[in-house]
Amino acid sequence: MAFPIPLQKYYIRIKPAGMECYNCGVILNRKTRSAEHILPNSIGGKRKAYNLLCKSCNETFGRSIDNELASKLNRFYSLLTTQEPALQPGARKDGKIIVHDRFIAEIKKSHSFSGSPGYFRSIAKICLNFYLTKGYSRQYCETIKSYIRGDNASPPCFYYAPENETVHSLAENEVSHILHLHGSKSSGALYAYIELFNMQNLIFVFTMDYEGNDIDTTYCRNLISDEEPSKKIALGLTRAQLEELAVSSEIMEKRLYPPFERLLQIIRDRQH
Numbered sequence: 001m002a003f004p005i006p007l008q009k010y011y012i013r014i015k016p017a018g019m020e021c022y023n024c025g026v027i028l029n030r031k032t033r034s035a036e037h038i039l040p041n042s043i044g045g046k047r048k049a050y051n052l053l054c055k056s057c058n059e060t061f062g063r064s065i066d067n068e069l070a071s072k073l074n075r076f077y078s079l080l081t082t083q084e085p086a087l088q089p090g091a092r093k094d095g096k097i098i099v100h101d102r103f104i105a106e107i108k109k110s111h112s113f114s115g116s117p118g119y120f121r122s123i124a125k126i127c128l129n130f131y132l133t134k135g136y137s138r139q140y141c142e143t144i145k146s147y148i149r150g151d152n153a154s155p156p157c158f159y160y161a162p163e164n165e166t167v168h169s170l171a172e173n174e175v176s177h178i179l180h181l182h183g184s185k186s187s188g189a190l191y192a193y194i195e196l197f198n199m200q201n202l203i204f205v206f207t208m209d210y211e212g213n214d215i216d217t218t219y220c221r222n223l224i225s226d227e228e229p230s231k232k233i234a235l236g237l238t239r240a241q242l243e244e245l246a247v248s249s250e251i252m253e254k255r256l257y258p259p260f261e262r263l264l265q266i267i268r269d270r271q272h
Ligand SMILES: [Zn+2]
Pocket: 021, 022, 023, 024, 025, 026, 053, 054, 055, 056, 057, 058
């Protein structure tokens, strides 16, 4: 028996839930959809999703905020993963230069955890990408979306490095990116915790009025072993703790330097 209408048309008539670009709302179909990396390619992200952004928004973010992230973090990925004497990002015209202690020292001296607003917006986009690929409700994403677009002046974004507490257990030479989502109906808090290279550790608060099912999910990508190991994150921040993050940001930022120096040490050890 012949199918009453061409199959192609049949599919177009059904609009799958959540298949609009989360930034501009255009319907995502074969023409408009794009492959959005959950974690940017520039820092070793592998997983892609087609149901997040349209081509146009993907390109706009790629040229702007993702570029800012790449210019700050790509060097660490290159230095970690290259087998050849590393290329110094930005100095490729001059050919290869061998990474030596002085170069590492320069990175150490010039590094700062603060950065351009676009850099943090790009990290927020990683968190939102992860949340949406898990299929969670879009109704709690307005604040973070407006932050990613650049129209929210007070970012829901805080450094996170607790004292005398381990968020997860880090293997001796592990360097990974970690994404974690926590949603609690009883506290009303929904937030993402992210570690890039285990040293750029941030919390993004999606909402303090969360009413959905409890969420506790984690993704880890180990850049050295090129694997995605399971990871247990011990975080269950209360409302009060989340509210205090804005005040403790400066102290938290200082605490990110030891993990940053650990990363540089691993890079140095791998080059020698
Ligand atoms: Zn769009």
